[in-house]
Amino acid sequence: MVTTALIGLDWGTSSLRAYRVDAGGGVIERKSARAGIMQIEGGDFEGALEREVGAWLDAAPGVPVLASGMIASRQGWVEAPYVACPAGVGELAGSMLTHVTARGRRIRFVPGLSFLAEDGVPDVIRGEETQILGEVGQDEDARLLVLPGTHSKWAVAAGGRIEGFSTFMTGELFAVLKQHSILGRLMQDDRDDAAAFAQGLSYAGGAGSGLLKRLFSARTLGLFDRLPASGIASYLSGLLIGTEIEEALAWTRGRRTVGEVTVIGALQLAERYRGALEAKGRPARRAADDIVARGLFRIAHAGGLLP
Amino acid sequence: MVTTALIGLDWGTSSLRAYRVDAGGGVIERKSARAGIMQIEGGDFEGALEREVGAWLDAAPGVPVLASGMIASRQGWVEAPYVACPAGVGELAGSMLTHVTARGRRIRFVPGLSFLAEDGVPDVIRGEETQILGEVGQDEDARLLVLPGTHSKWAVAAGGRIEGFSTFMTGELFAVLKQHSILGRLMQDDRDDAAAFAQGLSYAGGAGSGLLKRLFSARTLGLFDRLPASGIASYLSGLLIGTEIEEALAWTRGRRTVGEVTVIGALQLAERYRGALEAKGRPARRAADDIVARGLFRIAHAGGLLP
Numbered sequence: 016m017v018t019t020a021l022i023g024l025d026w027g028t029s030s031l032r033a034y035r036v037d038a039g040g041g042v043i044e045r046k047s048a049r050a051g052i053m054q055i056e057g058g059d060f061e062g063a064l065e066r067e068v069g070a071w072l073d074a075a076p077g078v079p080v081l082a083s084g085m086i087a088s089r090q091g092w093v094e095a096p097y098v099a100c101p102a103g104v105g106e107l108a109g110s111m112l113t114h115v116t117a118r119g120r121r122i123r124f125v126p127g128l129s130f131l132a133e134d135g136v137p138d139v140i141r142g143e144e145t146q147i148l149g150e151v152g153q154d155e156d157a158r159l160l161v162l163p164g165t166h167s168k169w170a171v172a173a174g175g176r177i178e179g180f181s182t183f184m185t186g187e188l189f190a191v192l193k194q195h196s197i198l199g200r201l202m203q204d205d206r207d208d209a210a211a212f213a214q215g216l217s218y219a220g221g222a223g224s225g226l227l228k229r230l231f232s233a234r235t236l237g238l239f240d241r242l243p244a245s246g247i248a249s250y251l252s253g254l255l256i257g258t259e260i261e262e263a264l265a266w267t268r269g270r271r272t273v274g275e276v277t278v279i280g281a282l283q284l285a286e287r288y289r290g291a292l293e294a295k296g297r298p299a300r301r302a303a304d305d306i307v308a309r310g311l312f313r314i315a316h317a318g319g320l321l322p
Numbered sequence: 323m324v325t326t327a328l329i330g331l332d333w334g335t336s337s338l339r340a341y342r343v344d345a346g347g348g349v350i351e352r353k354s355a356r357a358g359i360m361q362i363e364g365g366d367f368e369g370a371l372e373r374e375v376g377a378w379l380d381a382a383p384g385v386p387v388l389a390s391g392m393i394a395s396r397q398g399w400v401e402a403p404y405v406a407c408p409a410g411v412g413e414l415a416g417s418m419l420t421h422v423t424a425r426g427r428r429i430r431f432v433p434g435l436s437f438l439a440e441d442g443v444p445d446v447i448r449g450e451e452t453q454i455l456g457e458v459g460q461d462e463d464a465r466l467l468v469l470p471g472t473h474s475k476w477a478v479a480a481g482g483r484i485e486g487f488s489t490f491m492t493g494e495l496f497a498v499l500k501q502h503s504i505l506g507r508l509m510q511d512d513r514d515d516a517a518a519f520a521q522g523l524s525y526a527g528g529a530g531s532g533l534l535k536r537l538f539s540a541r542t543l544g545l546f547d548r549l550p551a552s553g554i555a556s557y558l559s560g561l562l563i564g565t566e567i568e569e570a571l572a573w574t575r576g577r578r579t580v581g582e583v584t585v586i587g588a589l590q591l592a593e594r595y596r597g598a599l600e601a602k603g604r605p606a607r608r609a610a611d612d613i614v615a616r617g618l619f620r621i622a623h624a625g626g627l628l629p
Contacts, residue, residue, distance in 0.1 A: 129546075134530060136539045137546045166538065181531070182538040184503075191498040196491075223441060224488070225569040226533050227562070231473065231489040232443045239436075239444045255534070262532040 017043050019075040020321055022068060023311035026086035027142050028053050033068045034308040035075075038322065042308050044071075052091045060092040061116045072120055079320040081311045083125035084142030087112065092122075097129035097139055103176035104148050104310075108318030125314055130179050138182050142307075143168045146279050147177055149310030150302050159272040160302075161263065162279045163256075163288045165190070169263040171270050181266050185259045189252060198233045198251060203244035211246030212253035216291055219257025226258050256291050264297070275300045324350050326382040327628055329375060330618035333393035334449050335360050340375045341615035342382075345629065349615050351378075359398045367399040368423045379427055386627040387429050388618045391449030394419065394431035404436035404446055410483035411455050411617075415625030432621055437486050445489050449614075450475045453586050454484055456617030457609050466579040467609075468570065469586045470563075470595045472497070476570040478577050488573050492566045496559060505540045505558060510551035518553030519560035523598055526564025533565050563598050571604070582607045 020038040024031065029051035035044040050063045065072075072080065087095040095112040111123045127141030143162045151158060153175035162168045165187045170180035193199040214236075218229055233251050236242035242250055276292050276299040278285040285301045292299035315321050327345040331338065336358035342351040357370045372379075379387065394402040402419040419431045434448030450469045458465060460482035469475045472494045477487035500506040521543075525536055540558050543549035549557055583599050583606040585592045592608045599606035622628050 134525075136525065136536075137542045137548075138538065139542055139545065181535055182542075183534040184537045185534055187503055188499075188534065188537070191502045192495075195498045195502050196494055218441070218443065222572070223575075224573045225565065227490040227492055227495065227566050228488055228569050228573060229443075230491045230495070231445065235444045235446055235489075238446060241444075258532065259534050262535050265529070266531045266535060268530075 019043065019071070019078050021312055021315050022071055022075065022078055022080045023308050023315075024064075024068070024080070024082040024086070025084055025142065025145070025307040025311075026082050026091075027051050027084040031063070031067055032307065033071070034305065034311070035071055036308055036312050040309055040312040042305050045305065045308070052085050052088075058092075060086065061118070064116070064120070064122075065118070079123065079315050080120065081111070081123050081125060081315055081320075083145035083307070083311060083314075087124035087126060088141055093124055095124045095126035097141075098126045100128050100130040100180070101176045101178045102128055102144075103153075103174075104313045104317040107144065107148070108314045111314075111318065123315075123318075123320075125311070128177060128180070130181075132179065132181065138180060140168050140170075140180055140182070143170070143180075143279075144177055145310035145314065146302075146307045147172055147310070148175070148313060149306035149308065150277060150279060151175060156273045157271055158274060158277060159267055160277040160279060161288060163284050164280065167259055169266065171267060171272060179270075181263065183259045183262060185255050189255050192230070192251060193248060198230070198247065201234060201237055201244060202247045205248040206245050208243070208246035208249035211242060211249040212287075213294065214242065214246075215250040215253025215255075216257040216294055217253075219254050220261030220295075226254075229254060229258075252287075253291070256288065257295070260288075260291055260295050260297075264295075274298075277302050279306065326350065326378070326385050328619055328622050329378055329382065329385055329387045330615050330622075331375070331387070331389035331393070332391055332449065332452070332614040332618075333389050333398075334358050334391040338370070338374055339614065340378070341612065341618070342378055343615055343619050347616055347619040349612050352612065352615070359392050359395075365399075367393065368425070371423070371427070371429075372425070386622050387427065388418070388432060388622055388627075389429055390432035390452035390614070390618060390621075394433060395448055399429075400431050402431045402433035404448075405433045407435050407437040407487070408483045408485045409435055409451075410460075410481075411620045411624040414451065414455070415621050418621075418625060430622075430625075430627075432618070435484060435487070437488075439486065439488065445487060447475050447477075447487055447489070450477070450487075450586075451484055452617035452621065453609075453614045454479055454617070455482070455620060456613035456615065457584060457586060458482060463581075464577065464579045465581060465584060466574055467584040467586060468595060468599075470591050471587065474566055476573065478574060478579060486577075488570065490566045490569060492562050496562050499537070499558060500555060505537070505554065508541060508544055508551060509554045512555040513552050515550070515553035515556035518549060518556040519594075520601065521549065521553075522557040522560025522562075523564040523601055524560075526561050527568030527602075533561075536561060536565075559594075560598070563595065564602070567595075567598055567602050567604070571602075581605075584609050586613065
């Protein structure tokens with residue numbers, strides 16, 4: 016049996032992903048549970064930890080345990096203050112917060128990052144920084160990465176450090192419009208409609224107006240029989256994702272980045288973004304799974320926790 | 323007693339406003355009821371009509387009755403097809419739909435307008451066209467008007483005709499974000515916070531990114547103690563209204579308009595828009611109340627219904 020060198024936890028709002036990692040950084044075993052911080056009753060994080068990975072911890076006493084994500088936020092187990100960008104694995108390792116559980120387990124919490132953008136407005140990430148640092152190499156030129164989701168994160172990384180990032184409320188906006196707006200009430204028999212998605216995508220961005228105006232097209236195109244009710248959801252998705260891409264590329268203007276845009280995320284959503292980026296003229300590729308385990312391994316290594 | 327020359331109805335989704343109008347177009351009497359088409363049980367529009375203005379109708383038999391607004395939509399009493407822009411009172415009068423009620427009342431329904439924008443996407447208004455045509459004169463140069471609300475409408479009118487318009491989902495977006503998003507959950511003890519409104523307004527628009535990114539500032543500014551929880555709602559309102567103004571002005575670029583922007587709406591919201599426009603460098607003024615009655619009068623006149 017391969018020896019465990021590190022137990023890594025990617026512990027977010029809606030799920031816990033856990034990894035047993037070997038001395039070379041390879042994943043020996045992984046598990047995923049719907050044990051995100053919002054699903055844990057009464058804040059019993061220790062109970063959840065024992066339930067999900069207690070056996071791993073028992074089998075590998077003394078092995079470092081690192082946790083990244085919202086578990087280290089005000090709503091989580093401990094609050095690790097944000098570290099300012101630019102930052103790499105060294106800064107994150109140097110600012111980890113250690114907590115010893117009632118059972119005597121020592122858990123190290125990776126902090127999130129803050130970034131004060133050129134426009135003077137702050138932004139934050141928590142969990143995505145570890146994924147990004149599992150993906151980018153130490154000696155790389157500046158790259159652009161995106162982590163799509165409820166709150167999509169775009170980041171520029173160079174030389175193994177995250178230089179800046181930006182958050183877009185795309186997924187959440189889609190959800191509230193679908194569930195609670197007139198656009199949602201017009202949707203019927205939703206299906207994955209590639210043509211409607213492309214139609215929304217191509218209407219996003221460009222000069223002449225913006226999203227607040229364009230949203231209403233999801234109503235009027237149906238009124239004039241140019242969009243089926245079953246395609247409104249796909250159309251809205253395309254319009255929002257297209258707007259996000261246009262805004263993100265506007266945000267990166269002036270930052271030189273090379274090569275493809277890297278999309279980090281679950282297969283279906285990542286593929287949707289990859290296709291949308293390609294349609295907007297930006298080559299893209301999807302990152303490997305489990306890069307968060309590699310990120311945690313690198314942070315542990317930078318912190319001198321590995322042999 | 324002044325003789326009634328016209329009974330005008332501005333009958334929308336959430337309210338019915340009714341006017342007794344004299345032969346000179348002046349309002350003799352007005353009433354307002356929460357009898358919008360969404361509040362009328364079982365589609366009993368005739369019952370609502372009799373309840374709200376039956377006495378007026380009895381007292382002025384044979385007087386023309388005109389109704390504008392969502393009452394003439396698919397969800398309303400009769401569906402009057404949209405008339406294409408550019409259009410003025412003549413086109414609207416020529417496309418009215420007449421309906422005789424069970425009691426023998428003759429009601430004329432004013433159609434809404436459609437507009438195929440330069441970007442090829444259609445837009446519609448229903449009710450606002452009558453307000454606008456009550457406000458603008460026949461011999462005027464091109465003017466810019468805004469009707470703020472759930473779905474804000476911006477229009478360009480010249481020579482007494484509406485040349486084009488554009489819809490912005492500002493009010494609805496504010497409502498769904500406040501009620502259903504993480505931004506709403508962060509709001510506490512909302513108060514009307516002028517400084518927070520101005521802060522949101524000034525962050526709206528301009529180069530470098532867009533609304534999807536800027537929305538998240540309503541979360542992060544609070545996280546860094548630069549916005550009180552009680553001011554998040556005002557901040558979000560400023561950010562959305564500012565974005566609407568920037569998008570609308572981008573939309574009108576290339577259309578020459580003269581003078582102040584005219585804001586049509588209830589006092590408080592109209593004043594908020596007027597102030598926001600002035601802050602963005604566009605002088606603005608609020609239109610008089612009851613312009614919808616004047617619009618209905620002009621349409622009736624154009625239709626040869628008045629002596």
